[in-house]
Amino acid sequence: MAGITVLADDIRQLADTLDGVDAEFSAAARALRDLMPEDTGPPDVSTALVEVLARLQRRLGALAVEAGDGGRAVRRHLDDVAPRPGPSAEGQP
Amino acid sequence: MRPERFLGSDPTPGDLGSVDRVAGALRTVVLALTESRQKLEGLVGPHSMWQGPMARPIVDAVTELAAHLRSIEDATVDFAQAVEVWRTGLAARQQRRAELTEQVSQLAGRPDAVDQRQRIQNDVQRLATEHLADGAVLIRAADLLAELLIDADDADLAADLDRGVAAVMIAVDEWIAESAAELVATAQSLSDTAGLTTVVSQILGVVGDEAPDESESVRRLASMSAGAHRLRLALRRSWASRAPEDLPAATFAASGSSSRPAISERLGGDSADRTDGRAEGEAR
Numbered sequence: 001m002a003g004i005t006v007l008a009d010d011i012r013q014l015a016d017t018l019d020g021v022d023a024e025f026s027a028a029a030r031a032l033r034d035l036m037p038e039d040t041g042p043p044d045v046s047t048a049l050v051e052v053l054a055r056l057q058r059r060l061g062a063l064a065v066e067a068g069d070g071g072r073a074v075r076r077h078l079d080d081v082a083p084r085p086g087p088s089a090e091g092q093p
Numbered sequence: 094m095r096p097e098r099f100l101g102s103d104p105t106p107g108d109l110g111s112v113d114r115v116a117g118a119l120r121t122v123v124l125a126l127t128e129s130r131q132k133l134e135g136l137v138g139p140h141s142m143w144q145g146p147m148a149r150p151i152v153d154a155v156t157e158l159a160a161h162l163r164s165i166e167d168a169t170v171d172f173a174q175a176v177e178v179w180r181t182g183l184a185a186r187q188q189r190r191a192e193l194t195e196q197v198s199q200l201a202g203r204p205d206a207v208d209q210r211q212r213i214q215n216d217v218q219r220l221a222t223e224h225l226a227d228g229a230v231l232i233r234a235a236d237l238l239a240e241l242l243i244d245a246d247d248a249d250l251a252a253d254l255d256r257g258v259a260a261v262m263i264a265v266d267e268w269i270a271e272s273a274a275e276l277v278a279t280a281q282s283l284s285d286t287a288g289l290t291t292v293v294s295q296i297l298g299v300v301g302d303e304a305p306d307e308s309e310s311v312r313r314l315a316s317m318s319a320g321a322h323r324l325r326l327a328l329r330r331s332w333a334s335r336a337p338e339d340l341p342a343a344t345f346a347a348s349g350s351s352s353r354p355a356i357s358e359r360l361g362g363d364s365a366d367r368t369d370g371r372a373e374g375e376a377r
Binding site for chain 2: 007010011013014017018020021024025027028031032035037038039040041042044045048049051052053055056058059060063066067069070072073074076077080
């Protein structure tokens, strides 16, 4: 177990990072969703671009959900590993 | 000047503004992928806190996600580069198209300029062929990215992390329970709270490059640290089975620690009755 020290902080950091990934990918997916690249070239080129960007948007959205779920799964353990902020440490059970 | 009017059709269709918007969105995506991947890699890298066999499931789950992001990132970068190449070619061809359109417009009303018109039409045809060929390259790049996105097979990250964190917590619980007696015994040999922090830090596996600020470390361990919280729980569990009923509540808080009886005294038993003076020294 060497190296695992302030476990709650590490768990919180893990959850925060996953939440950050969720936010990043959600924003990127929104940017793609709002894009309407209908005239980027000849029709087959435009169609290929629209399709791949839509697929990329769905993939990022799925990754955002995956990361968000991961963050929530990790954060649920925080209550078990550390006291909630509030009363002083002396009062902790 | 509309090229269709003079050239019969537009040999190089495409809107540079649209292509630029696509390129910009792809840059945003690549940035999000890169930053997220780097954060995840840093989280479980060789210098992170998540080390050892107990943390391996967490490291594996996060590493797998980071690797997956890397593959999407690489494919998206490749596609973004193809879009940039398309954009460069599109701009050049549309510039050439404008020149040819201008030349044809200059020949209007000149029935003697048949050869010149034919030469321009040949140039227009070459331009259109080149445009389609470059378009095919871009379509292939899009297909490659699409294929990678289809093949993605997600692991259940949440379940993996849930199991991983639970396993680590169980391991910490067991380890602290096993170590409680050792911690208590160690505390008996300490001369002050600051020393206790150092030993507890060592036992808990605190790794630091600098000597801890003792009083600050005591407060931090006592009020914030999960390890300290668990330590207190473990020690209290230990005391509950070993201490008399009137044993005062245990604490590692810095404030007031000097006025409390030494841990060894509060534990009762032989240590409180020792005559070698060490127990008294512990209280100071």
